Amino acid sequence: MTIPSLPDLHAIGASQQPTYLDRAAVDAAVAELGARPPLVFAGECDDLKARIADVAQGRAFLLQAGDCAETFDSVTAVNIRNSLRVQLSMAVVLQYAAQVPVVKVGRIAGQYAKPRSNDDETREGVTLPSYRGDAVNRLAFTPEGRAHDPHRLVEVYNLSAATLNLVRAFVQGGFADLRTVHSWNSDFVRNSRVEARYEALSAEIERALAFMVTCGVSDDALKVVHYYASHEALLLEYEHALARIDSRTGQPYGTSGHMLWIGERTRQIDGAHVELLSRLRNPIGIKVGPSVAASDLRALVEKLDPDNEPGRLTLITRLGAKKVRDALPAIIETVQATGRTPAWVCDPMHGNTFATDNGYKTRAFPVIWDEVDGFFDVHRELGTWPGGVHLELTGNDVTECVGGVGELAEADLAHRYETACDPRLNRNQGLELAFYLAERLNEDRTRRGYNPAQDFEAIDL
Ligand SMILES: O=C[C@H](O)[C@H](O)COP(=O)(O)O
Numbered sequence: 001m002t003i004p005s006l007p008d009l010h011a012i013g014a015s016q017q018p019t020y021l022d023r024a025a026v027d028a029a030v031a032e033l034g035a036r037p038p039l040v041f042a043g044e045c046d047d048l049k050a051r052i053a054d055v056a057q058g059r060a061f062l063l064q065a066g067d068c069a070e071t072f073d074s075v076t077a078v079n080i081r082n083s084l085r086v087q088l089s090m091a092v093v094l095q096y097a098a099q100v101p102v103v104k105v106g107r108i109a110g111q112y113a114k115p116r117s118n119d120d121e122t123r124e125g126v127t128l129p130s131y132r133g134d135a136v137n138r139l140a141f142t143p144e145g146r147a148h149d150p151h152r153l154v155e156v157y158n159l160s161a162a163t164l165n166l167v168r169a170f171v172q173g174g175f176a177d178l179r180t181v182h183s184w185n186s187d188f189v190r191n192s193r194v195e196a197r198y199e200a201l202s203a204e205i206e207r208a209l210a211f212m213v214t215c216g217v218s219d220d221a222l223k224v225v226h227y228y229a230s231h232e233a234l235l236l237e238y239e240h241a242l243a244r245i246d247s248r249t250g251q252p253y254g255t256s257g258h259m260l261w262i263g264e265r266t267r268q269i270d271g272a273h274v275e276l277l278s279r280l281r282n283p284i285g286i287k288v289g290p291s292v293a294a295s296d297l298r299a300l301v302e303k304l305d306p307d308n309e310p311g312r313l314t315l316i317t318r319l320g321a322k323k324v325r326d327a328l329p330a331i332i333e334t335v336q337a338t339g340r341t342p343a344w345v346c347d348p349m350h351g352n353t354f355a356t357d358n359g360y361k362t363r364a365f366p367v368i369w370d371e372v373d374g375f376f377d378v379h380r381e382l383g384t385w386p387g388g389v390h391l392e393l394t395g396n397d398v399t400e401c402v403g404g405v406g407e408l409a410e411a412d413l414a415h416r417y418e419t420a421c422d423p424r425l426n427r428n429q430g431l432e433l434a435f436y437l438a439e440r441l442n443e444d445r446t447r448r449g450y451n452p453a454q455d456f457e458a459i460d461l
């Protein structure tokens with residue numbers, strides 16, 4: 001397998017790309033990225049693929065979560081720690097309460113580019129290019145801020161490297177040690193209904209761990225967590241510069257992140273995004289909205305997974321709560337008819353966005369849960385495994401989604417509305433979702449008669 005050249009990819013045609021005016025600056029940025037070391041190792045991508053194969057087979061659950069849009073300013077130790085903490089806490093809730101191994105993948109260390117509905121934004125009669133993520137331009141509504149600047153691609157690389165460095169230190173160095181599960185939440189908002197449940201669960205886990213340790217269970221299994229990085233592979237310049245040939249296998253891998261996904265707006269079967277990702281050996285996600293045509297879906301899975309490889313594909317459906325129950329069965333059946341068994345993952349965020357009267361883009365917690373619930377209902381009916389969720393989530397106590405624990409109202413959104421693009425669940429809403437999920441997942445797991453305690457080989461958290 002070879003990697004197509006960047007000019008060939010552009011000749012194929014790609015939607016949602018920046019408009020760079022200074023070609024020499026683009027070439028310089030691409031050359032600099034091309035000379036830099038990979039951010040991830042191909043062998044790690046293979047490990048994740050094996051874990052996603054377990055998800056597809058109904059032996060694990062995928063938790064893919066993180067920022068809607070990472071920003072350069074948000075790359076701080078506190079933000080990274082908080083994000084990791086809420087994701088690990090959610091994973092622990094799922095693992096303990098649903099008794100299912102959880103594959104942990106962040107929207108992190110590369111999620112800096114956003115596809116937009118409109119190329120331009122108008123405010124008080126002034127029209128400027130839309131914000132497309134810090135990889136492309138700045139949020140500041142000025143001509144300079146909104147200009148597309150290729151130097152920012154190098155900054156994305158540098159900050160992704162810094163983020164991954166800290167994440168690796170956290171997950172391998174003892175921060176994620178299950179025996180410290182209590183302390184992950186010590187400085188968060190207390191007295192919420194989630195807090196009490198989490199405290200009770202941590203106490204139970206600590207007792208269970210004490211029992212395991214007295215039985216001689218190895219230290220490292222409790223101390224080290226496998227955590228992977230993912231983002232939407234949107235910007236051809238960036239993804240192409242980090243596509244490398246793996247010296248072990250001679251195969252091309254995208255080394256900008258372990259798992260790369262293709263967005264709803266860029267999954268054209270004859271487009272450059274699909275072409276590039278079809279050549280890379282990473283696990284690949286495909287976002288699928290309600291308007292997908294069966295013929296496109298078939299063509300997509302066949303092109304991206306010609307060899308029907310375990311763990312290669314994750315289908316991330318984002319249908320909206322109103323449509324999930326009607327639209328999902330046909331999507332699953334279309335893919336099944338190709339002979340493939342992908343990991344099925346629910347993104348309950350992107351089909352449920354609305355604007356409030358006071359001008360905020362938001363999502364309502366009960367509607368988010370309704371889509372997840374519908375996703376579980378459909379999979380139960382078809383006998384397929386509801387393999388995971390894909391969430392826009394932050395570890396900070398922002399006010400961006402309404403409802404859920406804390407019962408945030410539209411009037412509360414102004415307090416801490418910090419997202420650069422779409423509204424994210426805050427830490428308490430994330431944990432609440434994890435408790436709901438654990439209940440549903442446990443029902444489905446027991447219905448299927450799957451008991452991880454009798455499947456030791458599959459488990460390596
Ligand atoms: O995260 C997804 C998209 O980038 C985002 O929903 C686009 O938002 P818009 O419709 O405001 O452009």
Ligand SMILES: C=C(OP(=O)(O)O)C(=O)O
Pocket residue numbers: 068114115232262263264265287288318347350
């Ligand atoms: C843009 C995104 O989603 P979608 O492609 O599903 O709209 C996203 O997840 O950031």
